[in-house]
Amino acid sequence: MEPRIQLLFLVVFIQAYIIAAVTDNHDVIALNSVKNIWRNLPPNWVGSDPCGDGWVGIQCMNSRVSSIMLGSMGLEGQLSDDISSLTELQILDLSQNQGLTGPLPASIGNLTKLTKLFLNHCGFTGPIPDTIGSLQQLASLSLNSNKFSGQIPPSIGHLLMLNWLDLSDNQLEGSIPVSDGTTSGLDMLVKTQHFHLGKNKLSGEIPKQIFSSNMTLIHVVLDSNKLIGPIPSTLGLVQSLLVVRFDNNYLSGSVPSNLNNLKNLTDLYLSNNKLSGTLPPLLGMSSLKTLDLSNNSFNTSVIPTWVSSVSSLTTLRMEGTQLQGQFSSDLFSLPNLQTVGLKDNSLSGTLYIGTKFSNQLRLIDLQNNDITDFNETGEHNIEIKLAGNPICQETGRTENYCVPPPQSNSTSFFRHWYVRKNSGSIPQLRGAKCFSFEELKKYTNNFSEANNIGYGGYGKVYRGTLPSGELIAIKRAQQGSMQGALEFKTEIELLSRVHHKNVVSLLGFCFERHEQMLTYEFVPNGTLHEALSGKSGIRLDWTRRLKIALGAARGLAYLHELANPPIIHRDIKSANILLDQHLTAKVADFGLSKPISDREKGHVTTQVKGTMGYMDPEYFMTQQLTEKSDVYSFGVLLLELITARKPIERGKYIVREVRMATDKAKDLHGLHQILDPAILDTSLKGLEKFVALAMRCVEESGADRPKMSEVVKEIESITLIAGMNPNVETPTSSSSYEEASKGSPFHPFSNESFANGSTFPASI
Numbered sequence: 003m004e005p006r007i008q009l010l011f012l013v014v015f016i017q018a019y020i021i022a023a024v025t026d027n028h029d030v031i032a033l034n035s036v037k038n039i040w041r042n043l044p045p046n047w048v049g050s051d052p053c054g055d056g057w058v059g060i061q062c063m064n065s066r067v068s069s070i071m072l073g074s075m076g077l078e079g080q081l082s083d084d085i086s087s088l089t090e091l092q093i094l095d096l097s098q099n100q101g102l103t104g105p106l107p108a109s110i111g112n113l114t115k116l117t118k119l120f121l122n123h124c125g126f127t128g129p130i131p132d133t134i135g136s137l138q139q140l141a142s143l144s145l146n147s148n149k150f151s152g153q154i155p156p157s158i159g160h161l162l163m164l165n166w167l168d169l170s171d172n173q174l175e176g177s178i179p180v181s182d183g184t185t186s187g188l189d190m191l192v193k194t195q196h197f198h199l200g201k202n203k204l205s206g207e208i209p210k211q212i213f214s215s216n217m218t219l220i221h222v223v224l225d226s227n228k229l230i231g232p233i234p235s236t237l238g239l240v241q242s243l244l245v246v247r248f249d250n251n252y253l254s255g256s257v258p259s260n261l262n263n264l265k266n267l268t269d270l271y272l273s274n275n276k277l278s279g280t281l282p283p284l285l286g287m288s289s290l291k292t293l294d295l296s297n298n299s300f301n302t303s304v305i306p307t308w309v310s311s312v313s314s315l316t317t318l319r320m321e322g323t324q325l326q327g328q329f330s331s332d333l334f335s336l337p338n339l340q341t342v343g344l345k346d347n348s349l350s351g352t353l354y355i356g357t358k359f360s361n362q363l364r365l366i367d368l369q370n371n372d373i374t375d376f377n378e379t380g381e382h383n384i385e386i387k388l389a390g391n392p393i394c395q396e397t398g399r400t401e402n403y404c405v406p407p408p409q410s411n412s413t414s415f416f417r418h419w420y421v422r423k424n425s426g427s428i429p430q431l432r433g434a435k436c437f438s439f440e441e442l443k444k445y446t447n448n449f450s451e452a453n454n455i456g457y458g459g460y461g462k463v464y465r466g467t468l469p470s471g472e473l474i475a476i477k478r479a480q481q482g483s484m485q486g487a488l489e490f491k492t493e494i495e496l497l498s499r500v501h502h503k504n505v506v507s508l509l510g511f512c513f514e515r516h517e518q519m520l521t522y523e524f525v526p527n528g529t530l531h532e533a534l535s536g537k538s539g540i541r542l543d544w545t546r547r548l549k550i551a552l553g554a555a556r557g558l559a560y561l562h563e564l565a566n567p568p569i570i571h572r573d574i575k576s577a578n579i580l581l582d583q584h585l586t587a588k589v590a591d592f593g594l595s596k597p598i599s600d601r602e603k604g605h606v607t608t609q610v611k612g613t614m615g616y617m618d619p620e621y622f623m624t625q626q627l628t629e630k631s632d633v634y635s636f637g638v639l640l641l642e643l644i645t646a647r648k649p650i651e652r653g654k655y656i657v658r659e660v661r662m663a664t665d666k667a668k669d670l671h672g673l674h675q676i677l678d679p680a681i682l683d684t685s686l687k688g689l690e691k692f693v694a695l696a697m698r699c700v701e702e703s704g705a706d707r708p709k710m711s712e713v714v715k716e717i718e719s720i721t722l723i724a725g726m727n728p729n730v731e732t733p734t735s736s737s738s739y740e741e742a743s744k745g746s747p748f749h750p751f752s753n754e755s756f757a758n759g760s761t762f763p764a765s766i
Contacts, residue, residue, distance in 0.1 A: 024054035028087050029067045033060070035084035042076045042101070058654060066090035073097040073120065074614060074650065080104035081126075086112035095120040097144065098614075103127065106150075111136035122168065123147040130169075135160040135186070142166040146198065154179055154199070159186030166623060167191070168198040170223065177206035178224075192217050196623070200225040200247060207231030208248075215239040220624070225271065226250040233272075238263045245625075249273040249294065262286035273297055273319065283308040290314055296321035296343065305329045305344070310336065316362070319343035331356030338362055345369040345387070352377055353388070362567075369406075376403065435510035435521075442466065442476055442512055442519055449478070465524065473524035474509055478517070494520065500565050504557030506580055506590040522590075526583050530554075530639075531576035534646040534678075543684045545726055546585055547643045548692075552717045552728060553587030554579050558636060559710035561589070562629045570627060574635035575616045575649075576642050615649025615656070620704050630704030636713065637699025640692065646678035657700050664693065688723035691716070 025033075033052050037043060044058035053062035061069035067088050078101030085094075086109035094116060096102055103125040111133025119137065122144040130150050134143075135157025143161065146168040153176035154169060161167075167188075178199070180187035188197065189212045197219060204227040213219075213236040220242060229251040237246070238260030246264075249271040256279030257272065267287050273296040280301050284290065285308050293312075296319045304327040309318060316338050325344060328351035333342070339360040350372040355363075356379065363384050370390035386403040388394055394404035445466035446453045456463035461479040468474060497508035512519040530550060532538040542550070554574075561569040571578075571589065578591040612621075618634035621627055638649050641656050649656050665672030671690050674682070695716050701707050708716070718728040 024065055025050075025052050025062065025067070026065050029053075029065075029090075032082075032084045032087035033057075033067065035082050039082055040077055040079040042078055044072075044075065061093075063090070069093040069095075071095040071655070072099070075099060077102055081107055081110075083107045083109045086110060088113065090115060092116060092139075093118045096124060097121060098123045100125050105129075106131055106145075108133045110134065113137060114139065116140055117163075118142045120144045121148065126150060128152070130155050130174075132157045134158060137161060138163065140164055144168045145172070147171040149173055151175070153177075154188075154204075156181075156185045156187050159188055159190040161191065162193065164191055164194045166196045167194055168196065169202070170198045171201040173203060174199075175203040175205060178204060178209055178212060180209040180211050188212055189214065194218070195220040195242075196223075197221065198223045200227065202227050204229060208234055208253075210234035210236045213237050213240050215241070218242050221245045221247075223247045224251070229253060231255070233258055233261075233277075235260055237261060240264070241266065243267050245269045247271040248275070251275055253277060255279070257281055265289065268292070268314075270294070273321075281306055285311055287312065288314065291338070292317040294319040295323055298323055300324055302326055302348075305333065305349075309333065313337060315339055317341040317343075320347070321367075322346040325349055328352070331359070334359040334363060334366070336360055341365045343367045345371065345390075347371050349373065351375075353386075355379065355382070355384070359384070437510045437512045437519070437521060439512055439514050439517055439519075442521070445474070446476060466521070473526075475522045475524050477520045477522070479519065500561065500569070502557055502560045502564075503586065504553045504588055505560065506588045525580040525588060525590075527581035527585060529577050530579040530581060530587070530643075533581060534576060534642065540581070540585075542680065544681050544686050544689070545721075545724055547681070548688070548717065548721050548724055548726065549585060550579070550581065550587045551640060551643055551692075552714070552721060554589060554639065555636065555710060555714045555717055557587065557589035558632060559714050562632065562710050568629065570629055571632050571635075572612055572627070573616075574632050574639060575613050576639060579639070618704070619702065628704055629710065630707045633699050633707045633710060633713065634704070636710070637696045637707075640696035640699065644673075644678060644681070644689070644692065644696075645676055646680065647676075660693070661697065664697075666690075685724070687725065688720040691720050691723065695720070 030050060030052065037047055046055070047057050049055045052060045052067065053065060059070060059072040059075070060067060061071070068090055069092060070088075071093060073095045074097070077096065077099040080103060081096075086107070089112065091113050092115050094113070095118065097120040100123065105128035106121070106126055108131040110131065114136060116137045117139050119140060119142065123146070126145075126148040128150065129152030130145060132155045134155055138160060140161050141163055143158075143164060143166065147170070150169070150172040151174065154174055156179035158164075158167070159179065159181055178188060179185070180189045189209070192214070195218055198221065200223045204224070206229065208224065208229055208231065213234060217240050219240050221244065222237075222240075223245065225247040226249070229248070231253065232255035233248065233253055235258040238258055241263065243264050244266055245268065247269070250273070253272075253275040254277065257277060259282040262282060262284050263286055265286055265288050268289050269292040270287070270290065271292070271294045273294045275298055277295075277298040278300060280303070281295065283306070284293075290312055291314055293309075293315060294317070300323050302324040305320070305325055309315070310330065310332045313336060315336050317340060318333075319341070321343050322345075325347035326349065329349060331354050333339075334355045335358045337360055340362045341364065343365070345367050346369070348371060349368060352375040353368065353373050354377040355366070359382070365385045365387075367387045368391065369387045373388055373391040373393050375393055376386075376388060388403045389406040443449060445468060446464040449464055453464045453466065454462055455465050455475070461477065464476045464478060466474045466476045494508065494511050497506070501507070506525065507523040509521045509523060511521065527533070527540060528538040533540045533542055558571065558574065561571060573591060574589070578589065580588040580590050582588060612618075612635070616635040616638045618631035620634075621631040638657060641660050642649065645656060645660070647656055659676060660673065663673055663676050670677070670686060671693055673693065695713065699707055699713065721728040
C-alpha cells in the first residue's frame with residue numbers, strides 16, 4: 003500500500019476514533035475514578051464515553067464535561083481527588099446524597115470554572131479546604147447541612163462573584179473572618195445577597211466591618227451560634243436587607259437605633275440573647291412583618307407605643323422581656339396582625355381586644371402575666387391563652403383560655419376556633435360537618451381493611467358509605483402526629499370556606515377520642531399522577547390532557563384571586579390533582595397551604611415546604627413565598643402532562659430536559675423524543691403554545707411568570723386551537739373507562755398523594 007494511501011487511512015481512522023470517543027480522555031479517567039469508588043450510580047454509567055453515551059447527570063460542551071448534576075440519587079462513597087481533572091466543570095451538584103461522606107478534597111480548588119457548587123444535605127466531614135477561595139467564578143456555594151468542622155476559610159472572601167453563601171447547619175466554630183490587610187474575609191463579598199451561617203458553633207463578636215453601605219445583602223442569618231458582644235451598628239448601613247436572624251446567641255448591649263434605617267426589612271429575629279437597655283423606635287421599618295425580641299433583658303417598660311403604628315406587622319413576639327402595665331387594644335387593630343406572643347411578663351389589668359381587631363388575628367398568648375379580667379366582645383376566631391394569670395387562678399374557672407396547653411396533645415391545635423359558651427367543643431366552620439367517631443366507624447365497617455384505599459406518612463384513607471349510599475373518602479391521621487395535626491387544622495380551615503368546581507370538596511371532619519379524620523367527596527378516577535403512569539388504566543389523549551390542565555388552572559386561579567384571603571397551595575403536583583368521573587380536575591391536599599393577605603405577599607417563611615422537583619427555585623433560595631411559587635409548580639405539572647415523566651428521574655430534571663430539547667424551528671418544537679408516546683399518534687394542535695406557556699411558568703424569576711388567571715386564558719385559547727370549547731363540559735365520563743379501570747386498587751388519596759417532601763434539588 004502506498005504511503006499516501008496509508009496516511010489517508012490513518013487520518014480517516016483517527017477522525018472516526020475522535021467522533022466515536024466524544025469525551026476528552028482526561029475527563030473519562032476522572033469520571034471512571036469517581037465511578038469506581040461510588041455506589042448506587044445511575045445504571046447507564048457504562049461504556050467509555052460519558053458524553054457520547056449520555057450518562058445520566060452528565061452534560062458536556064465541546065467534548066468536555068461541563069456539568070455533573072446527581073442530586074438526590076442515593077449516592078454513597080467519598081469525593082475523589084480525581085474530580086479536579088474536570089477542569090471545564092461549571093456546575094457540580096451532589097446535593098441530597100447523605101451517603102457521600104469523608105472530607106472535601108483540597109484539589110476541588112482546581113475547578114476554577116465552577117459557577118455553582120451544591121454539596122448541601124450530604125455527609126461530608128472535616129474542614130472546608132482553604133482552596134475553596136480559588137473558585138473565583140463561583141456564584142452559588144451551598145455546603146449546608148453536612149458535618150463540616152473547623153473555621154470558616156477566610157479565602158471565601160476572594161469569591162467576589164458570589165451571590166449565595168450557605169454554610170448553615172454544620173459544626174463550624176471560631177470567629178467570622180473579616181479582612182485585615184493581609185488576609186481576606188467575608189466583608190469583601192459586596193455582591194453577595196445571602197449570608198447563611200446559622201446553626202453552627204461560631205463564637206466571638208459579630209465584626210462591625212462585616213457590614214457596609216455598598217453591600218447588597220438580603221439575608222444575614224447567624225442564628226443558633228455562640229456569638230457574643232453587641233449588635234454592630236454598621237448593620238444599619240445595609241439598606242438592602244430583608245431578613246436579619248441573630249436569635250439564639252449570647253449577644254449583649256442595646257439594640258442600635260440606626261436599625262430604624264432598614265426600611266426594606268421584613269423579618270427581625272433577636273430572641274434568646276442577653277440584649278439590654280431601652281428598645282429604640284423602629285418606625286422606619288415600614289415593611290416589617292415579623293418582630294421577635296423574646297427572652298432578652300431589656301429595661302422594664304410598657305409595650306412600646308410605636309409598635310401599634312407598624313401597620314405591616316403580622317407577628318409580634320416579646321415574651322420574657324420585662325414588660326409591665328396595661329396595654330391598649332390599638333395593638334390588636336393592626337390590619338395584618340396574626341400572632342401576638344407576650345407571655346412570661348408582668349402585664350396587668352383587663353384584657354380587652356376591642357371591636358376593631360384584625361380579621362387576620364389568630365393567636366394572643368398572654369400566659370404567665372398579671373391579667374385579672376378578660377372583657378370578651380362577641381364572636382372571634384382567635385386562640386387566647388391566659389393560663390398562669392390571676393384571672394385563671396379563681397376557683398371554678400373552666401374557660402378554654404385558662405386551660406394550659408398539653409405538652410403533646412394534638413387537639414390543642416384546634417382550640418383557637420371560636421366556641422360559643424356552653425356549645426361544647428365543636429368548632430363552628432362553614433360548610434363542614436363534624437362527624438362523630440362512631441359514625442365514621444359505621445360508614446367504614448369498623449375501618450376494615452377492605453375499605454382501606456391508601457396510606458402514607460399522614461395515616462390511612464378509607465372508603466366510606468353514607469346512609470344515603472353516597473361514597474366518601476375518609477383520611478385518618480396516625481395518633482400523636484403533631485405535624486399531621488397542623489396539616490389537619492390547615493386543611494379544615496381552608497377547605498371549609500372554599501367552594502369551586504375544580505377544588506376538592508371537604509364534607510366534614512372528626513376530632514374526638516384523640517382521632518383526627520377528614521372526610522371528602524369520593525373522586526373515583528384517582529390522581530393525575532396515577533393516570534399518567536398508567537396505574538389507573540385511564541387513557542389520556544391530547545384533548546383530555548388539555549381539559550385537565552384547564553380545570554387545574556381554574557382551581558388554582560380561584561385560590562389565588564377569588565378566595566378571601568387568597569391561598570397559596572405550596573404543593574401543586576400531579577399526585578394532588580384528582581380526576582372525577584368526567585375527568586374534571588380537582589386541586590387537593592391543602593396540608594401545606596398558606597392563606598396570605600395582600601400585605602403579606604412576598605412573606606419570608608421560616609421553613610421552605612413543598613415537593614422536590616415541583617418547588618420554585620426562587621422560593622427555595624429567598625424563602626419569599628408568593629403565588630408565583632404555585633405558578634412555577636404548575637408549569638412543571640404542564641410539562642409532566644405532555645411527557646408523562648416525573649419531574650426528576652435519575653438525575654434528569656424535566657424543566658432542563660425540555661429546555662434543552664426545544665427547537666422552535668422544528669415540528670412540535672423538536673420534542674418528539676421527550677413527549678409521551680401515548681399522545682404522539684393523536685392530533686397535537688396547540689402543543690407548541692402549550693409548551694411555550696409551560697416554559698413561561700417556570701421562568702427563574704417570579705416576576706417573569708404569568709398570573710394563574712393569565713394561564714387560564716392562555717389554556718382556553720389553546721383548547722380553541724385544538725377544536726374544543728373551553729366553556730362546555732365534554733361528555734367524557736368514567737364510563738368510557740369502565741373496563742380499563744375495573745378492579746383498580748388506586749384512589750385519589752393513595753400513597754402518592756401523601757408524598758409531601760420538603761427538599762429541593764439545589765440546582766436546576
